[in-house]
Amino acid sequence: MASRDLAESLLPGGGGDSAAAASSDSHDEYEERAYDSDDKVSISISDSDAEADDGGVPSRPPFSWRKLWRFTGPGFLMCIAFLDPGNLEGDLQAGAAAGYQLLWLLLWATVMGALIQLLSARLGVATGKHLAELCREEYPAWATRALWAMTELALVGADIQEVIGSAIAIKILSGGTVPLWGGVVITALDCFIFLFLENYGVRKLEAFFAVLIATMALSFAVMFDETKPSGKELLIGLVVPKLSSKTIKQAVGIVGCIIMPHNVFLHSALVQSRKIDTNKKSRVQEAVYYYNIESILALIVSFFINICVTTVFAKGFYGTEQAGNIGLENAGQYLQEKYGTAFFPILYIWAIGLLASGQSSTITGTYAGQFVMGGFLNLRLKKWLRAMITRSFAIIPTMIVALFFDTEDPTMDVLNEALNVLQSIQIPFALIPLITLVSKEQVMGSFVVGPITKVSFSL
Numbered sequence: 001m002a003s004r005d006l007a008e009s010l011l012p013g014g015g016g017d018s019a020a021a022a023s024s025d026s027h028d029e030y031e032e033r034a035y036d037s038d039d040k041v042s043i044s045i046s047d048s049d050a051e052a053d054d055g056g057v058p059s060r061p062p063f064s065w066r067k068l069w070r071f072t073g074p075g076f077l078m079c080i081a082f083l084d085p086g087n088l089e090g091d092l093q094a095g096a097a098a099g100y101q102l103l104w105l106l107l108w109a110t111v112m113g114a115l116i117q118l119l120s121a122r123l124g125v126a127t128g129k130h131l132a133e134l135c136r137e138e139y140p141a142w143a144t145r146a147l148w149a150m151t152e153l154a155l156v157g158a159d160i161q162e163v164i165g166s167a168i169a170i171k172i173l174s175g176g177t178v179p180l181w182g183g184v185v186i187t188a189l190d191c192f193i194f195l196f197l198e199n200y201g202v203r204k205l206e207a208f209f210a211v212l213i214a215t216m217a218l219s220f221a222v223m224f225d226e227t228k229p230s231g232k233e234l235l236i237g238l239v240v241p242k243l244s245s246k247t248i249k250q251a252v253g254i255v256g257c258i259i260m261p262h263n264v265f266l267h268s269a270l271v272q273s274r275k276i277d278t279n280k281k282s283r284v285q286e287a288v289y290y291y292n293i294e295s296i297l298a299l300i301v302s303f304f305i306n307i308c309v310t311t312v313f314a315k316g317f318y319g320t321e322q323a324g325n326i327g328l329e330n331a332g333q334y335l336q337e338k339y340g341t342a343f344f345p346i347l348y349i350w351a352i353g354l355l356a357s358g359q360s361s362t363i364t365g366t367y368a369g370q371f372v373m374g375g376f377l378n379l380r381l382k383k384w385l386r387a388m389i390t391r392s393f394a395i396i397p398t399m400i401v402a403l404f405f406d407t408e409d410p411t412m413d414v415l416n417e418a419l420n421v422l423q424s425i426q427i428p429f430a431l432i433p434l435i436t437l438v439s440k441e442q443v444m445g446s447f448v449v450g451p452i453t454k455v456s457f458s459l
Contacts (some may be wrong), residue, residue: 040275041202043070043287061286068290073206074270075295076213077364078117081263082110082302083216084361085165085328085354086158086419090250090257091306092331095313096323098247100230100237105251106310107238109258110303114296116259116431117267119449121291123438124268126447128278131268132375134443135433147429148376152393154261154426155372157419159365159394160401163187166358167402168329172351181402187362188395194363202273212360217301219353220308226339226346229311237314249421256424258306264430265375266368267295281446288447328354366391 094102124130129137132151136144167183178186197205243251271291277283313331316338317323326334332350339346370386373379379386401415441448 040273041070041073042275043067061282067286068293071274071287071290072294073203074121074267074273075117075291075298076301077206077209077270077367078263078267078295079298079302080209080213080360080364081158081260081266082113082258082299083213083305083357084158084162084257084260085168085358086161086423087257087306088165088309088354088357089161089328090253091309092313092326092328094247094250094254095310095315096317096320096326097250098242098244099314099318100233100311101242101244102247102251102254103234103237103307103310104239104241105243105254106258106306107303109255110299110306113259114299116264116434117295117299118292119434119438120264120267121271121295122288122447122449123434123444124271125276125287125291126278126284126444128272128276130272130371130375131265131430131434131437132372134437136376136378138437138440138443139433144376147433148372150426150429151262151265151372151376152369154423154429155365155369156393156397157422157426158260158262159362160398161419162358162361162365163394163398164401165328165354166190166362169351169355169358172329172332173348173355181399184395184399184402187358188391190359190363190366194366209360209364212356213301215356216305216353216360219349219356220305220312222344222349223312223335223346223353224308227312227315227335229315233314234307234311252421252424256421256427259427260423261426261430262365262368262372264434265372266364269371269375270367284447362394365394369393 091106094106120131123134127134132148135147139147163184164180166187167180170178170183170186171180193208194205197208271287274287276287312335313326316335317326322334332347332354335350336345336347369391373389374386437443438449
């Protein structure tokens with residue numbers, strides 16, 4: 001009896017008579033959901049939309065800036081996975097090793113990532129469930145467990161880079177006073193920031209991430225302005241595909257760090273933060289339409305930031321002796337030695353951008369981990385407990401890395417490159433279930449994707 005009371009106390013709203021009464025309602029009550037109804041953001045519906053739902057053929061209401069603003073948020077949280085320290089590592093190493101030659105790959109990886117994320121959002125909106133939940137329902141138990149294990153592996157790999165990136169930034173900004181492991185401990189506490197902001201509502205959490213994205217954009221734009229990469233070489237790099245045997249590893253890393261497996265699961269859950277009646281086709285059409293717009297806008301911002309980082313290091317270090325051993329920590333020092341302090345020490349500008357990247361991505365990683373674990377395993381736990389469990393998955397291996405690897409050792413950069421390649425290997429474990437599910441009429445209804453889309457991704 002005592003163990004049952006303890007279990008109930010860990011459930012959302014558990015531990016009282018109300019929880020006992022609710023237990024007799026329905027089985028769905030105990031199923032994991034991305035957001036409770038009270039947590040969702042209300043979307044106002046226009047008169048024309050209501051008329052379309054009441055009778056006749058449902059149609060999407062006309063465009064509204066007000067509604068776009070209400071839908072804006074999930075796409076920008078999603079785009080943070082395109083800007084984590086692993087991406088910055090891939091960007092700077094691609095720029096230093098290949099110059100402007102891999103910009104075309106960065107562009108098309110972002111385009112492909114955008115298409116995948118749009119499908120993920122479509123799945124979440126049309127079904128009212130996120131990808132991990134649907135995998136649990138549609139696949140046999142052994143396949144569900146295997147997909148969960150592979151997704152957790154990808155999450156841990158990404159989290160190691162994100163936490164280490166934050167720790168490196170903290171070490172730089174503290175002048176070396178805070179060691180790497182100390183930065184890991186400080187970064188681990190960001191789950192409390194996440195829980196604090198989440199209690200104030202989804203929009204407050206989204207506003208916090210918007211500030212971090214703006215900080216990254218400003219920091220790396222200042223670096224771009226101070227280093228002044230070649231505009232001509234930038235344009236040529238975007239439109240002329242080039243790839244040599246010497247840059248294969250960097251190319252694979254770019255794809256892996258842009259298309260993050262856990263981000264596919266995350267986006268399908270984030271879009272459920274808005275109140276959408278999935279039984280009314282026009283409401284679903286409207287949500288898909290606005291989510292597509294805000295996701296594309298968010299990824300344009302992320303692409304701009306990635307371009308800034310890649311071209312800064314292409315201009316400064318391509319063809320130099322430092323190109324082969326440049327990494328997240330020594331990058332700022334190399335920039336400082338080369339470009340000095342025209343306005344503000346570029347070392348600290350780099351560190352501020354890196355810290356914003358690390359902090360935002362570790363928090364969204366915690367968010368993604370909750371959805372993945374809850375969806376695959378149907379664990380309905382209180383938010384603080386889910387956050388602590390998810391955080392521990394990343395912090396334990398990261399602390400081991402921080403204690404046994406010196407950031408000035410080239411082994412750390414080799415590890416980061418390997419983790420980016422790991423993300424590339426893990427992509428099919430998110431992409432195959434996504435394409436399978438969005439192609440099933442039984443799951444998507446009238447929002448099932450056409451054969452052209454299915455064949456395109458299969459290729």
